[in-house]
Amino acid sequence: MTVRARTAAAYPLTWLYAPGDRPRVVAKALLSGADVVIVDLEDAVAPDRKDYARAATADLLADPEHPVPVHVRVNALDTPPGVKDLSILAALPGLAALRLPKVTSAEQIIHLAQTTPPTAPGTTPLHALLESALGIERAHAIATAHPTLRGISLGEADLRADLGVRGDAGLDWCRSRVVVAARAAALPPPSQSIHPDIRDLEGLAASCAHGRTLGFLGRAAIHPRQLPVIERAYLPTEEELEQAETIIKAATTEQGAQALKDGTFIDAAVVAAAHRTLALARRR
Known part of the structure; x- marks a missing residue:
């Protein structure tokens, strides 16, 4: 039975990732209480499972109605899996937005906005993930690349590896850079990147409190138990x-x-x- 879609939260605070090759996990994520569910076709899916994940996600997005908005993180835009993701999924009625990994230039956004989806070019909302030094340096250009770009945020695991930083504070300059770029482009405040230890709820709460002081709004999660912690941290006292x-x-x-x-x-x-x-x- 189809569940009627609820009105999207004006200020989403929780964005729950779910692996695209595990449809049951995706179904549970849709009922978890997250404001947005991100079906992940990239890092969470092994190379030999990409085709299955894409097909399962296409089945999901064939239905235009879901309990919450469904975003899809596609594979890198310059890879064959990424090209397939866009060609098959971008025009489906159940897709609320595309999340684009490893964005490094405004030209990538412009090209995608002008060509995807084939049935309605320039109408699918896009969110850019900045995961490299080059992406951070070009944050404002990316944020202002095209009207269909609705948000930017960090992919901190790849960014940390690219920069070779140690400790959480090593990324604070990059975090502030993205917050300022989003504001300058009149985009919503970025959501924080994931907290990878799903058992460390105290650490998650402390990290959210720090993110809030930097100007972030809400956070991506990888497990439903993280959702209440994120929401509490970002709701007004x-x-x-x-x-x-x-x-x-x-x-x-x-x-x-x-x-x-x-x-x-x-x-x-x-x-x-x-x-x-x-x-x-x-x-x-």
Whole structure:
């Protein structure tokens, strides 16, 4: 029986990966409570399982209705599996967006946006994953390449290997670079890359808290048990909600810029941030 698609969250916080060659896992992911499910045809699928994963994903996407939006991470664009992924999947009605790995140039986005899907060029939303030093250096050019590009984010495992950095803090400059590029391009804040240890929920929570301070919004996950931790970390706290309500009330009852009793200065940017906080709390 087909499950009616729910309205996509205005502020998605959880993006759950599921391997494309395991349809039962994908089916469970769709009912896990994640805001978005990403069917992975790339890293999670062995080379000898690529064809099966693609066929299983095509069966899934033949149905236009799912409990949550379904994205597909295709294989690298310059590889035969990636070309097959795009030719078979890009025009299917159940596809909400394509996630593109290892993007290094704006030209890749422009070419894909102009040619995929064949039945409606330029309409399939695209999300670029930056996973190399070259991709990071070109982050703003990629982010502004084409209107169908709806988001950028990091692939931290490959990026860490490319840069040879050690420790989590070694990627903070790259993280900030992507956050700034997304903002400059008027794209949504990026979601954080995965936390690979599914048992380390305390570490996940701490990492999410750090990501939030850097300007990320939400996070990709590889197991359903990570979803509540991510959501808690990124939803506004009671104090933040109270502060946002106070700011909006003051802005609507007084004329001009002013300061609250705690010294918080209120201007248009502060009010806009307060509205975003309340919208995030009401996102479902």
